[in-house]
Amino acid sequence: MLLLLFLNMRPSVTLFLLLSMVMLMLGELTPVRGDVGTAASYGPPYLPTKCNGYDQDQFPPSNMFAAVSDALWDNGAACGRRYMLRCLSGPNRPCKDSIIRVEVVDQCTDPCPANFLLSTAAFTAVSRLNDAKINVEFAQI
Numbered sequence: 001m002l003l004l005l006f007l008n009m010r011p012s013v014t015l016f017l018l019l020s021m022v023m024l025m026l027g028e029l030t031p032v033r034g035d036v037g038t039a040a041s042y043g044p045p046y047l048p049t050k051c052n053g054y055d056q057d058q059f060p061p062s063n064m065f066a067a068v069s070d071a072l073w074d075n076g077a078a079c080g081r082r083y084m085l086r087c088l089s090g091p092n093r094p095c096k097d098s099i100i101r102v103e104v105v106d107q108c109t110d111p112c113p114a115n116f117l118l119s120t121a122a123f124t125a126v127s128r129l130n131d132a133k134i135n136v137e138f139a140q141i
Contacts, residue, residue: 034139036088037115041123041130042067049106051079060103063121067106072115078104083138085116087126090134094127101141 049067052058059065068078081104087095100122108117114133118126127134 034084034137036135036137038113038133039066039085039087039116039118039123039126039136040114040133041120041127042117043120046106046119050076051105058105063119064100064102064125065105065119066102066122067108067117068104069108069112069115070110072104073107076107078107080104082141083116084141085118085122085126085136085138088135088137090127090129090132092129092132094129094132094134096126096128098126100125 046059046065047056048054049058066083072078083102083104084099085102086099089095102116102118102122106117108114116136116138120130124130126136
């Protein structure tokens with residue numbers, strides 16, 4: 001049945017669909033699973049934060065945390081939220097092939113340069129460049 005459907009399509013459409021299916025099977029084409037935004041790096045000092053002030057215990061042991069822009073801050077409800085995040089693109093091809101999990105510990109102060117300001121550990125896990133602004137795909141978990 002599927003073969004008959006392909007045979008009745010224009011050759012260019014058929015080729016596109018077949019290549020897309022092969023790429024999906026090989027993991028080269030990933031369907032979108034989250035929102036798209038931007039991320040940049042920020043370094044210490046990380047304290048105080050808007051979530052828990054000077055409490056050093058607020059940071060996850062992995063040091064994978066973030067400050068978020070007003071669009072994600074949600075009047076402070078973002079504190080403690082966790083996001084999965086991966087790099088999509090940026091200047092000079094910065095992306096590493098990794099997906100990270102970060103926890104929100106702070107609000108990015110205005111003007112915020114990105115949706116996420118990632119800790120140094122988090123940013124270097126997804127980007128080869130330390131000072132780039134990158135495009136990311138993210139989803140709350």
